[in-house]
Amino acid sequence: MKALPWIVFGIAALAQWAVPVAGIMQYEQVLAQGSLVKIKCGAPDPYDPLRGRYLAVRPEQHQAGVPQFMKLGRGMRVYGTITTGADGLASITSLSLTPPAGGDYIRLKSDYVYDGKASILWPFDRFYINEKLAPEADKWFAENLRSANGITAEVRVLRGRAVLADLSLDGTPFRDILRQRVK
């Protein structure tokens, strides 16, 4: 039985690596192979005590129509089919309880369901930024929130999983804009 602590410790140490590494592999796969969709959003500048400064990314679309015979309750997992419009911006056009057979889709959570429409909870809600850039990011956000094109979230999507890759304004990456402004 003297080996038991060592076995437990070994398994624990491996698991402590395996869990984040498994996550990293999934996210890397999504970033490398996923389709790029652009979603219009807003983003103020709050703070997470564990992970630092971030922009709270809030896609403008927060509701989607529930098909007539679909029984959707609060907190249920649901799949949203993504359709890209003529302006290049994507939106959720239909919901289903199982993954759609084709096309791009995102795994979401439903919130309130009322009057044939479900509030949707997106799988991403924050974009982490450097502490030095955060105040400038806040100003940039305030200036551009209501611009014609608005801020877009660039999201990579693969088999329902979504990873927020970048924020951009008129096609220019958010970090590049900020670095120009800070100079």
Next chain:
Amino acid sequence: MNNSHQRWLLEQLPQWEHDGLITSDAAQALRKRHAVDGSQSALAQIVIGSLGALLIGTGLIAVIGYNWDDFSRPVRLLFAFLPLLLTQGLSFRVLQRGATATPWVRETAALLQALATGACIALVSQIYNLGGAWPDFLFWWFILSLPLAWVLRSHAVTLFYLIAIALWSVNQVGHGNPWYDSPLLYPLLLLGLLPYWPGWQGTASLSISVRWTMTLSAILGLCSAAVFVTDIQGDYSYYQYDTYLWLWTLTAAVCVLFPLNQAGLDEATGRKPQVVLGSLWLLGYGVAATFHPVSRDILKGTSNALPLPWCQGLFLVLALFALLAAWRQRWAVLAIASVALLPLIAFLLMQGKDDPNSSLLSSLVTLHLAVVGITLIVLEFTRRRGAPRLGAALLSVLIIARMTDSHFSLLAKGSAFIAVGAAFLAFNFFMSRRPQAPTPV
């Protein structure tokens, strides 16, 4: 007897020997019997070690939080895994040293590794801009930290785990959550600390802080599960409060009857938080149930709860614990725990009918609590494990409750209150003069 009590005793022995209170042989026998365990370093050392680990871990998280934008993703990932690797190496060394490693070094290594694990997960989620769902983050953090409580016998990690599983369970009381992502997992999570439990071979007695944390964590976790199972989904989702209140009461009965070994039974009641907190709830619930309107809500909750699998599971555990308690002759706690079953008895007697005018339950509870109060006093006078002051307090509260409920004049009520108060003080005075009973509850 813990180390500080033993130290006090050893300090007194020379004086007692000098005063002729004990012989030198008796003093020697006491020294042998209550030798201070040298392997356990002072609490201060452990606290300082844990604080140091906590500061380093928090600092690490803050450094990570800065978000090193100038580095590439692989380099930033290296930042996440390097502290984890270092702390794993430290724990490895501590394990190698085995029993020779001092407790504070063990605590520090375990806490540092737990914090490095959390920091690693946090940084990965920062790099990939993952959502802010802290319960998911917390879940993986405490699951991955749990083995450190087993192998390094770390109290700090145990406390972290107990607090984290309680917080997670409370948060998971969400409408529509699937069972595998809900507080229903709490019993399994608590079982994760099984090798740490009292009675488990090769483990020392749990410290009072771990006991209280464990009890509070269990109460929060199990009560969250009780709320979760009463979720009614519809256009307006809600939880049935009268149903989960009775499930909470069954949970309190389970806590009170939690099996103890002989050493546990011999300890003072204050060192058994599950008995203290469980009894307080049960007696409070009992007194509330003596009021007719409350008893009606309780009966409604009982009929709602009976078909729930969670309720049936609680019954099974309760029956098992009650049998064990009867075998150990824990009559006082059995008497208190029986309060939880009164709504069921009333429900069966009424044959499941909801009669708004029936005062069966309130009368039954009043009678039962009076019997429990008298039993707790009588047990003490028959040299068994009783709780005379609790019994007297219960009788007093019961009389006051019935008086407030009655239609007597204010003068009559006031006189009754004075009489009860005086009787209670007299009883307390009498008990303080009486020699202590050999064993507590």
